[in-house]
Amino acid sequence: MGMNVQETIASPQVWHPQTAAEAWHLKQSLGTDSIYVSGGTLLRTQWEAGIAAMPKHFINLSSIRGLSEIRVGESGLIIGGQVKLQACRMNTMIQRYFPMLTEALRLTAAPSIRQLATLGGNIASSIGDSLPALLGYDAEVVWFNGIEEQLILLKDWLQIARNLHPERLLLRVQLPFQQREEADGLEPGHEELVHSKTKRFYAYHKVGRREAFTPSVVTVSISGILTEARIVKDIRIALGGGQMIPIRLEQLERELIGETVDTQTIRHAYGRVVQLYEPREDIFASSAYRQTTAANVIAAELWKIAAEA
Amino acid sequence: MSDHEGQSSTSFALHCFINGEEQTLETTAATRMLNLIRDELELTGTKRSCDIGRCGACMVLMDGIAVNACLTMAYQCAGKSITTIEGIAKNGIDPIQQAFLEEGGFQCGYCTPGMIVSVKALLESNPEPSDDEIAEALSGNICRCTGYGGIWRAVKSAIKMRGSNR
Ligand SMILES: Cc1cc2nc3c(=O)[nH]c(=O)nc-3n(C[C@H](O)[C@H](O)[C@H](O)COP(=O)(O)OP(=O)(O)OC[C@H]3O[C@@H](n4cnc5c(N)ncnc54)[C@H](O)[C@@H]3O)c2cc1C
Ligand code: FES
Numbered sequence: 001m002g003m004n005v006q007e008t009i010a011s012p013q014v015w016h017p018q019t020a021a022e023a024w025h026l027k028q029s030l031g032t033d034s035i036y037v038s039g040g041t042l043l044r045t046q047w048e049a050g051i052a053a054m055p056k057h058f059i060n061l062s063s064i065r066g067l068s069e070i071r072v073g074e075s076g077l078i079i080g081g082q083v084k085l086q087a088c089r090m091n092t093m094i095q096r097y098f099p100m101l102t103e104a105l106r107l108t109a110a111p112s113i114r115q116l117a118t119l120g121g122n123i124a125s126s127i128g129d130s131l132p133a134l135l136g137y138d139a140e141v142v143w144f145n146g147i148e149e150q151l152i153l154l155k156d157w158l159q160i161a162r163n164l165h166p167e168r169l170l171l172r173v174q175l176p177f178q179q180r181e182e183a184d185g186l187e188p189g190h191e192e193l194v195h196s197k198t199k200r201f202y203a204y205h206k207v208g209r210r211e212a213f214t215p216s217v218v219t220v221s222i223s224g225i226l227t228e229a230r231i232v233k234d235i236r237i238a239l240g241g242g243q244m245i246p247i248r249l250e251q252l253e254r255e256l257i258g259e260t261v262d263t264q265t266i267r268h269a270y271g272r273v274v275q276l277y278e279p280r281e282d283i284f285a286s287s288a289y290r291q292t293t294a295a296n297v298i299a300a301e302l303w304k305i306a307a308e309a
Numbered sequence: 310m311s312d313h314e315g316q317s318s319t320s321f322a323l324h325c326f327i328n329g330e331e332q333t334l335e336t337t338a339a340t341r342m343l344n345l346i347r348d349e350l351e352l353t354g355t356k357r358s359c360d361i362g363r364c365g366a367c368m369v370l371m372d373g374i375a376v377n378a379c380l381t382m383a384y385q386c387a388g389k390s391i392t393t394i395e396g397i398a399k400n401g402i403d404p405i406q407q408a409f410l411e412e413g414g415f416q417c418g419y420c421t422p423g424m425i426v427s428v429k430a431l432l433e434s435n436p437e438p439s440d441d442e443i444a445e446a447l448s449g450n451i452c453r454c455t456g457y458g459g460i461w462r463a464v465k466s467a468i469k470m471r472g473s474n475r
């Protein structure tokens with residue numbers, strides 16, 4: 001067997017900018033004939049599937065200085081856009097403080113792909129499986145717009161992601177540390193003690209035929225704080241999956257805060273997920289099937305949380 | 310932007326190490342490692358199947374880490390040390406290969422080089438992996454023949470063999 005179709009037709013030029021400004025200028029001058037490449041793993045699937053044509057110019061982002069580290073900053077844990085998914089998956093700080101992200105990455109592709117793929121590429125795609133987990137931690141993303149760095153809440157960015165300029169360059173993601181108080185020193189588990197009278201809960205689920213590498217039906221992250229009396233003190237619910245840009249169900253979150261988690265509340269939550277979540281259908285699953293799956297996962301998780309409280 | 314900083318290339322001289330030997334390959338920067346290994350170097354132990362990272366047949370080690378050669382482009386391999394299945398068997402049959410032979414870890418054998426490369430990467434970094442760790446490490450390698458029973462036995466046996474050799 002020889003080269004694949006794309007390689008025989010075109011042999012793209014690869015540019016290696018050293019700074020975000022250089023990358024941005026290259027993108028501006030080369031225009032639609034060019035594309036930012038991080039790991040190139042998602043792009044490869046798009047080129048091979050014929051969804052996108054391989055452009056004439058690749059702008060390789062991996063040489064840009066300072067984007068490949070995970071560090072603690074004033075605003076929380078800072079993860080550079082070029083950090084590989086597998087490095088995030090194995091990072092002990094992320095495992096300890098942001099376990100839903102660890103779980104999301106454990107369920108993303110396979111280790112060999114995660115060694116090439118970056119968190120920046122996963123986020124910039126606007127459909128990556130890390131996104132529901134990051135939404136659950138109030139993540140902020142830092143973009144370069146050609147002049148300056150811009151910080152925006154991930155949940156706000158995802159709402160406008162489809163309409164943004166292709167030059168936008170993701171530099172890093174920031175995860176604010178949650179207040180741990182008495183929870184400090186506990187091993188991460190399904191639940192953690194926050195105060196003696198409250199518990200922190202979290203879960204991440206990816207529903208789909210994982211082994212076949214098909215896009216997931218639904219990905220869900222649910223996290224928050226429950227009092228001893230099973231009253232919701234805080235809750236975040238994020239949904240994604242397939243080709244959907246993930247969202248927070250903020251309306252349902254507001255409705256649940258202050259409520260006792262019992263059969264009535266769970267039933268209410270189930271019904272509201274079906275009403276509020278409007279996933280697109282694809283060849284794998286209808287919209288209604290995705291809604292029902294999301295509602296089931298969230299109801300089951302609330303049930304589990306209440307039972308363990 | 311200086312020439313060096315913004316440099317681009319269509320033709321590309323890839324300097325790297327293949328199975329321990331220093332190589333300079335005249336290619337293009339975006340050519341996939343899989344093409345270079347199979348077509349240029351004629352190291353056909355590395356298999357091609359899906360071409361998009363889904364099956365694991367093309368797995369190679371890059372600086373000791375398993376990666377899919379069908380996803381890796383030449384410029385991403387610059388200065389790296391690439392080991393193919395031929396390199397793993399360079400000094401005689403590897404205990405992992407022996408374990409696959411003894412435990413019936415293959416039928417048609419098409420997935421086997423990729424499987425062995427993934428097991429090699431796992432055991433070099435984690436000589437006594439748990440069942441969950443084995444399952445995760447091999448989650449990108451698909452076998453359509455064996456039902457995975459023989460492969461699982463082979464991995465367990467390789468762990469024991471390597472342990473007793475230490
Ligand atoms: C076999 C296989 C299985 C996969 N399974 C999963 C899965 O389970 N879950 C999942 O979420 N994904 C999956 N993917 C898709 C992909 O691997 C991930 O989304 C990965 O994180 C993309 O990162 P990358 O660095 O390879 O991005 P690239 O492919 O390099 O880029 C992806 C997109 O983002 C843009 N981009 C990249 N970096 C930046 C940046 N810093 N700023 C602005 N734009 C940027 C690129 O121009 C491109 O449009 C899979 C891919 C393969 C091949
Ligand atoms: S050919 Fe590379 S993973 Fe299938």
Ligand code: FES
Pocket residue numbers: 414415416417418419420421451452453454455
């Ligand atoms: S032995 Fe045939 S594909 Fe695995």
